[in-house]
Amino acid sequence: MTYADFMNAPKRRDRAATRSALLDAARRRFAEHGFDGTGVREIAADAGVDATLIFRYFGSKKDLFDAALTAEVPEGLGEKDAGPVEFADALLKEVVLGDRAGDGGEHPLLLMLRSAGRPEVRARLHEEVCDRYLADMAARFDGEDAELRAELVGALLLGMGVMRAVVGSPVLPDADPEKVRARVAAMVAALET
Amino acid sequence: MTYADFMNAPKRRDRAATRSALLDAARRRFAEHGFDGTGVREIAADAGVDATLIFRYFGSKKDLFDAALTAEVPEGLGEKDAGPVEFADALLKEVVLGDRAGDGGEHPLLLMLRSAGRPEVRARLHEEVCDRYLADMAARFDGEDAELRAELVGALLLGMGVMRAVVGSPVLPDADPEKVRARVAAMVAALET
DNA sequence: GTCGTAAGTCATCGATCGATGACAAAGACT
DNA sequence: AGTCTTTGTCATCGATCGATGACTTACGAC
Numbered sequence: 001m002t003y004a005d006f007m008n009a010p011k012r013r014d015r016a017a018t019r020s021a022l023l024d025a026a027r028r029r030f031a032e033h034g035f036d037g038t039g040v041r042e043i044a045a046d047a048g049v050d051a052t053l054i055f056r057y058f059g060s061k062k063d064l065f066d067a068a069l070t071a072e073v074p075e076g077l078g079e080k081d082a083g084p085v086e087f088a089d090a091l092l093k094e095v096v097l098g099d100r101a102g103d104g105g106e107h108p109l110l111l112m113l114r115s116a117g118r119p120e121v122r123a124r125l126h127e128e129v130c131d132r133y134l135a136d137m138a139a140r141f142d143g144e145d146a147e148l149r150a151e152l153v154g155a156l157l158l159g160m161g162v163m164r165a166v167v168g169s170p171v172l173p174d175a176d177p178e179k180v181r182a183r184v185a186a187m188v189a190a191l192e193t
Numbered sequence: 194m195t196y197a198d199f200m201n202a203p204k205r206r207d208r209a210a211t212r213s214a215l216l217d218a219a220r221r222r223f224a225e226h227g228f229d230g231t232g233v234r235e236i237a238a239d240a241g242v243d244a245t246l247i248f249r250y251f252g253s254k255k256d257l258f259d260a261a262l263t264a265e266v267p268e269g270l271g272e273k274d275a276g277p278v279e280f281a282d283a284l285l286k287e288v289v290l291g292d293r294a295g296d297g298g299e300h301p302l303l304l305m306l307r308s309a310g311r312p313e314v315r316a317r318l319h320e321e322v323c324d325r326y327l328a329d330m331a332a333r334f335d336g337e338d339a340e341l342r343a344e345l346v347g348a349l350l351l352g353m354g355v356m357r358a359v360v361g362s363p364v365l366p367d368a369d370p371e372k373v374r375a376r377v378a379a380m381v382a383a384l385e386t
Numbered sequence: 387g388t389c390g391t392a393a394g395t396c397a398t399c400g401a402t403c404g405a406t407g408a409c410a411a412a413g414a415c416t
Numbered sequence: 417a418g419t420c421t422t423t424g425t426c427a428t429c430g431a432t433c434g435a436t437g438a439c440t441t442a443c444g445a446c
Contacts (some may be wrong), residue, residue, distance in 0.1 A: 001400065013412060017443055034310020036229030055405060116359045117227020117307050126361045134362070145372060150355060151364040152376055156345070158360075159352025163344060166309045167351075168319045169327070171344040176418050178337060182200035182343055183384060191376060206393050208441060233434065243395055248435060395440070402433075410425075414433090416418090 011087040017059050026068045031106050035065055036116035040084055065115075069108050069124070084140045086151050088188045089181055091133065096160045109158075110165040129154065141191070149191045156187060212250050214240040219261045224299050228258055228308035258308075262301050262317070277333045281346050281381045282374055284326065289353045290370055302351075303358040322347065334384070342384045349380060 029038040040061050044051035058064040082090070095107045115121045138150035142184035160181065163169045172180065218239035222231040233254050237244035251257040274284070288300045302321065306313045331343035356362045365373065 009258075011208070015423070016424080033312075034229070036227070037310040039402080041402095051404090052406085052426085053424070056423090057334050061404065107378060113306070113359065114310050115356075116309055117230040120224075122359060125359065129356075129360050130362055134364075145368075145376075147364050148368050148372060149376065151362060151368075152353070152380065154362075155352030156349045156380070157352070158355055159348030159350070160345070161346050162306070162351055162355055163322075166306065166315060166318065167345060168315060169323055169347075171327075171340050175341050175344075179341065183338070183342065184333050186383045187345065187349070187380045190379045210395070211393080232432080234432095242393095244434090245396085245436085246394070249393085254434065389444105390440105390446105391442105391444090393440105393442075396438090397436105399436075400434100403431085404429105404439105405431105406429075408425105408427090410423105412421105412423075414419100414421080416420105 015057075018047070018049055018053060019051065022054060022057065022064070022129050023068055026064050027111070028105075030065060030068055031111045031114060033114070035036065035061075035118055035121065040064075062120075069112065082140070084137060084149075084192065085188050087137060087140055088157065089185060090179060091157050092160075092184055095157055096164065096172070099178070106165050109159065110161045113162060113166055129158070143193045152187055152191060156184065160184075208247075208250075211240070211242055211246060214242065215247060215250065216259070216261055219257050220304070223258060223261055224304045224307060226307070228254075228311055228314065233257075255313075262305065275333070277330060277342075277346065277385065278378050278381050280330060280333055282378060283352065284350050285353075285374060285377055288350055289357065289365070291371070299358050301353065303354045306359055308354060322351070336386045345384060346381055349377065355375075 022043065025043045029043050029046065040054050041051045043064070045053060054061065054064055058067055095109060098107060100107060109125070111123045112121050112128075116125070132151050134147075135152050136189075137153055138146045141149050160172060164172050215236065218236045219231075223238050225368065232246050234244045236257070237247060246253065246256055251260055288302060291300060304319070305318045305321075306315050309318070327340075327343050328346050330346055331339045334342050353365060357365045
């Protein structure tokens with residue numbers, strides 16, 4: 001059923017592969033059911049190993065969650081001197097329209113939203129969104145209220161992610177990506193004084 | 194400590210008052226820690242009563258959660274023949290800028306986001322957002338791609354709520370409401386073909 | 387005042403959860 | 417081949433959770 005299952009060859013012992021399988025299963029489970037809705041036994045079953053290994057390799061369920069989030073960050077987004085419209089477009093492609101077949105299918109940011117009940121997760125979400133994205137966005141706005149305008153762009157992009165990943169609205173996935181990009185660009189452009 | 198505590202008068206027996214205290218405590222707890230992060234004993238302790246009464250009055254924890262969400266819906270939002278800009282402004286005041294001192298301090302929609310790990314909550318969120326708000330919004334757009342444009346407005350408003358209630362960004366609460374309304378109006382207006 | 391019904395409390399169950407330590411077995415190294 | 421380290425498994429603990437049923441106490445009808 002799971003990936004590790006049809007690897008039912010003699011079941012070689014491979015620390016790295018097991019760790020990776022656990023991380024992958026954790027990402028999927030956490031992405032779908034959130035932190036509280038996911039048990040370590042379910043993750044281990046998906047990965048095809050014993051639940052004990054989670055604690056051996058990661059220390060605790062929370063540490064596994066953190067590791068699953070920290071996994072990979074694309075990093076190289078947006079040119080340094082691009083305007084807000086181009087920057088928003090780059091973020092749009094990465095966070096909202098991105099495919100991400102590797103993970104649970106969602107951007108780590110949207111993955112965190114399924115666990116928004118945990119204060120630590122919200123703290124990390126706050127840090128990531130504000131320090132990482134909004135500050136960068138605000139720097140690309142000229143004139144007054146740059147922070148407010150950056151916040152609105154961030155809200156639009158985050159809201160689109162929530163619409164797709166949490167609310168489950170079928171509009172965005174079914175829409176023509178080029179039309180979406182054009183509409184979003186128009187909205188962001190409306191913020192340039 | 195809680196409301197019911199300084200009502201430490203002889204502790205009259207009042208079904209309606211107890212039910213109401215439980216509902217209120219539940220709203221606060223669920224709003225802050227989500228469904229999974231909240232225990233029935235905590236809710237009961239906040240309300241100053243025994244946890245058993247939750248099951249007697251509501252049946253189950255899940256039923257209490259549903260009752261806490263269904264609580265009160267303002268209903269009368271937006272004139273029937275207003276355009277998308279006016280409608281978005283009305284929603285903005287209700288969902289994002291609304292004070293709501295009565296509940297846990299948040300709109301039920303944002304309250305649900307803290308429990309987004311539960312599939313049933315997402316289903317209800319989907320139903321509420323799509324059928325209740327987006328359909329209404331789409332009807333106010335002329336021309337093609339009305340659904341997509343309504344979705345983008347919804348994403349912006351929902352994203353603003355997420356920014357404040359989940360991410361915890363200080364920008365929106367600190368900003369001048371009139372400036373916020375003006376900026377949002379500009380973004381929505383940019384969608385009118 | 388008495389009595390019955392409804393409101394509140396107590397003890398406890400069964401399941402599930404994260405986590406631990408002892409044990410078995412496979413691969414590596416000499 | 418023999419040993420030792422690493423990898424995986426099993427049994428189980430202690431806490432917590434939602435939920436149930438029996439018991440106690442207050443209020444209101446008469």
